[in-house]
Amino acid sequence: QQQVKQSPQSLIVQKGGISIINCAYENTAFDYFPWYQQFPGKGPALLIAIRPDVSEKKEGRFTISFNKSAKQFSLHIMDSQPGDSATYFCAARHSGGGADGLTFGKGTHLIIQP
Amino acid sequence: ETGVTQTPRHLVMGMTNKKSLKCEQHLGHNAMYWYKQSAKKPLELMFVYNFKEQTENNSVPSRFSPECPNSSHLFLHLHTLQPEDSALYLCASSQNRGNQPQHFGDGTRLSIL
Numbered sequence: 001q002q003q004v005k006q007s008p009q010s011l012i013v014q015k016g017g018i019s020i021i022n023c024a025y026e027n028t029a030f031d032y033f034p035w036y037q038q039f040p041g042k043g044p045a046l047l048i049a050i051r052p053d054v055s056e057k058k059e060g061r062f063t064i065s066f067n068k069s070a071k072q073f074s075l076h077i078m079d080s081q082p083g084d085s086a087t088y089f090c091a092a093r094h095s096g097g098g099a100d101g102l103t104f105g106k107g108t109h110l111i112i113q114p
Numbered sequence: 115e116t117g118v119t120q121t122p123r124h125l126v127m128g129m130t131n132k133k134s135l136k137c138e139q140h141l142g143h144n145a146m147y148w149y150k151q152s153a154k155k156p157l158e159l160m161f162v163y164n165f166k167e168q169t170e171n172n173s174v175p176s177r178f179s180p181e182c183p184n185s186s187h188l189f190l191h192l193h194t195l196q197p198e199d200s201a202l203y204l205c206a207s208s209q210n211r212g213n214q215p216q217h218f219g220d221g222t223r224l225s226i227l
Binding site: 004031032034036041042043045046049051089091093095100101102103104105106107 | 218
């Protein structure tokens with residue numbers, strides 16, 4: 001059973017456009033939702049994260065929108081650049097107060113065309 | 115040296131071999147994790163260590179044996195692996211309180227012949 005569903009699997013966006021990646025979760029106990037960016041040959045790097053008590057978080061060109069009632073959240077990349085070409089993973093975690101593993105989506109391979 | 119360092123970066127082994135993967139973090143964290151990344155599958159959590167104590171084993175086969183001698187080092191001992199175990203093995207670390215971010219190493223690419 002996949003607890004975090006991510007779409008699309010791949011995405012091509014023109015330079016300067018908006019890239020949008022969507023995720024949906026099932027476990028209502030999740031209370032922390034990070035997005036990771038991964039380049040070939042590298043490990044995932046934290047991009048931005050949100051908690052369910054806010055509906056939106058923005059850091060530079062990256063914005064997370066969160067819809068708690070729909071159990072959905074999305075990543076928006078504004079003014080997309082070729083350097084943003086990477087694989088993006090959404091994730092979720094139920095924080096029991098200590099160390100808790102992340103549940104990941106399958107990833108989105110993003111290509112920004114010059 | 116900073117961050118999370120994994121060695122070796124690449125490993126090729128036969129099904130009957132025994133090898134170990136090493137992870138070291140220089141971030142002062144007290145929780146460490148092993149994840150498996152296979153093609154077209156989500157990253158899968160394998161093990162969680164909190165202050166050197168294993169707190170989660172995500173139904174991982176016994177041919178994978180983790181070891182955490184201290185909060186800075188994590189090992190994954192491998193023996194009699196199967197071809198389907200070929201994957202990228204990622205180590206991560208974090209503080210063990212609240213919603214603290216996990217920092218990942220660059221992984222070990224494992225190929226089973």
